[in-house]
Amino acid sequence: xxxxxxxxxxxAFLLLVFRxxxxxxxSEATTFDLLLLLVxxxxxxxxxxxxxxxxxxxxxxxxxxxxxxxxxxxxxQRSRTLDRLLDSTPLLIVERGRPLxxxxxxxxxxxxxxMESARRSPGLARxxxxxxxxxxxxxxxxVVPTERAGLEGPEQGR
Amino acid sequence: xxxxxxxxxxxxxxxPPGVQVDQDMQxxxxxxxxxxxxxxxxxxxxxxxxxxxxxxxxxxxxEAEGLDGALHVKYERIxxxxxxxxxxFSLAAGTGNETVLWLSRxxxxxxxxxxxxxxxxxxxxxxxxxxxxxxxxxxTAPGDRLAVALRVEVQTVGGLGGEVGVEGRDGGVRVWMLAxx
Numbered sequence: 001x002x003x004x005x006x007x008x009x010x011x012a013f014l015l016l017v018f019r020x021x022x023x024x025x026x027s028e029a030t031t032f033d034l035l036l037l038l039v040x041x042x043x044x045x046x047x048x049x050x051x052x053x054x055x056x057x058x059x060x061x062x063x064x065x066x067x068x069x070x071x072x073x074x075x076x077q078r079s080r081t082l083d084r085l086l087d088s089t090p091l092l093i094v095e096r097g098r099p100l101x102x103x104x105x106x107x108x109x110x111x112x113x114x115m116e117s118a119r120r121s122p123g124l125a126r127x128x129x130x131x132x133x134x135x136x137x138x139x140x141x142x143v144v145p146t147e148r149a150g151l152e153g154p155e156q157g158r
Numbered sequence: 159x160x161x162x163x164x165x166x167x168x169x170x171x172x173x174p175p176g177v178q179v180d181q182d183m184q185x186x187x188x189x190x191x192x193x194x195x196x197x198x199x200x201x202x203x204x205x206x207x208x209x210x211x212x213x214x215x216x217x218x219x220x221e222a223e224g225l226d227g228a229l230h231v232k233y234e235r236i237x238x239x240x241x242x243x244x245x246x247f248s249l250a251a252g253t254g255n256e257t258v259l260w261l262s263r264x265x266x267x268x269x270x271x272x273x274x275x276x277x278x279x280x281x282x283x284x285x286x287x288x289x290x291x292x293x294x295x296x297x298t299a300p301g302d303r304l305a306v307a308l309r310v311e312v313q314t315v316g317g318l319g320g321e322v323g324v325e326g327r328d329g330g331v332r333v334w335m336l337a338x339x
Contacts, residue, residue, distance in 0.1 A: 009339075020196030050240070088189060089182050095174060106190050132177050144177070 003057055006048050007064035014044070015086065023088060024108055027139025087137045094133035097146070107135055117141040212338060213237055228327040229259075239315045239337045242272055247306040249324050251298050258325035259306055260287040265320030265333070273309040289325060312337040 018025060048061055076083040093104050099111050114133045118124040122145050132144040171183035203212075210217035213236040220235040228250040237243045251257050256279070266288045278290040292304060312318055315337050323330030 016196075020193050020200065022193060084182070084185055089185055090179050091186055092173060092177070092179060092181055132174065134177075134179055 003048075003052075003060040004064050006050075007061055008068060010044060010048060011065065011068050019086070019088070022107060023091075023135060023137065023139040025139070090137055091135045092132060093135050093141070094127070094130050094143075096132075097128040097130055099127065103135075109135060109141070114141055114143070118143045118145075211236065222331045222333060224323065224327065224331045225329055226327055228324045229322065229331055231322055231331055231333060233333055234335065236336050236338065237312050239312055239339055242309050242311055245308045245310060245322075245333075247308070247322070249292075249304045249306060250327075251294055251300055251302045251304055252324070252326055253300045255294050256291050257294065257304055258289045258291050260289045260323055260325055260330070262287055262321040262330070265318065265322070268314045268318050269310045269312045271308055271310050275307045275309075315339045 049057070072086065076086060091103055091107065093100050093107070093109060094114055099114065104110060104114075111127060114130065115124075115127060117133070117140075118127075118130055122143060124130060124143065124145055129146055129148070130143055131146040134142045134144075136142055168183065171181075173179045173181045206212065206217075207215070209215050210219070212218075213234060218234050218236040219232070221230065221232050223230045230248040232246045234243050247259060249257055249259055263286055274290060276292065279293045280291045282289045282291070290306075292306065294304075298304075312335065317334065317336055319332070319334045321330035321332055
């Protein structure tokens with residue numbers, strides 16, 4: 001029972017922390033983000049495992065994590081409100097080449113982040129070539145080029 | 159934080175024509191407001207933690223003394239479950255060759271004693287108390303202070319209260335700890 005309670009508490013805490021920290025927190029795969037992710041996973045592992053390093057305990061932890069995750073995804077399918085509460089909504093941050101500054105500031109995104117995604121894919125050189133940029137729920141930036149940019153349809157950034 | 163009038167829908171809040179994106183600015187503004195509150199709450203928790211509200215800090219340190227001054231105890235008011243914590247005692251030596259420090263059963267039932275310094279010469283237990291018997295050094299005079307340290311681990315989560323005292327002296331000292339998970 002202790003393992004199940006630990007997993008549920010840890011899942012809820014991580015969900016809360018990453019929702020509060022914003023969409024972009026773990027979306028950037030910089031070297032330091034990777035280190036941060038490793039430190040967080042190591043800390044989480046120690047709190048979950050405690051002194052019990054048995055296979056039974058490990059099975060129970062993994063099973064509970066998967067059950068909570070699948071259970072929540074089923075609930076999110078049925079409830080749009082819950083889906084938004086847990087995963088947020090996408091946000092338009094560039095419209096017809098014009099950065100929407102207030103939204104970008106609130107999400108801690110700057111024009112260089114948008115251009116990094118735009119350069120990577122679909123290979124744009126200037127912000128004017130961006131018809132729309134969307135900060136997705138995952139924290140990634142999706143860029144839709146203008147028709148004049150001579151490129152086809154939207155492509156996924158990082 | 160959201161400024162006034164941000165809770166409602168504004169011109170330009172909807173997605174532009176031709177772009178299929180499930181944008182909801184009303185929800186987004188609420189989310190930003192909640193995030194800011196969450197940041198403040200996080201900072202407050204960290205500040206409280208530095209002050210010892212989650213253990214190991216000035217707010218957590220506690221001391222208590224018996225009415226007759228025979229026992230003085232220093233302990234942590236806020237501890238972590240299953241993590242070692244020290245209780246340090248200063249006892250007034252009795253008239254014989256030994257002094258007994260006792261802990262009430264309600265304490266012993268919910269924590270384990272991992273180490274005792276100095277080692278007691280023996281332990282005893284009654285239904286109400288567990289006693290640790292310490293031998294005096296040859297030059298110990300009655301009333302001299304003996305220093306004893308117990309390293310314990312609280313096995314449960316929540317409040318833990320109990321009494322500690324010196325055998326043969328009136329009353330005990332009430333100790334209360336909060337064990338965090």
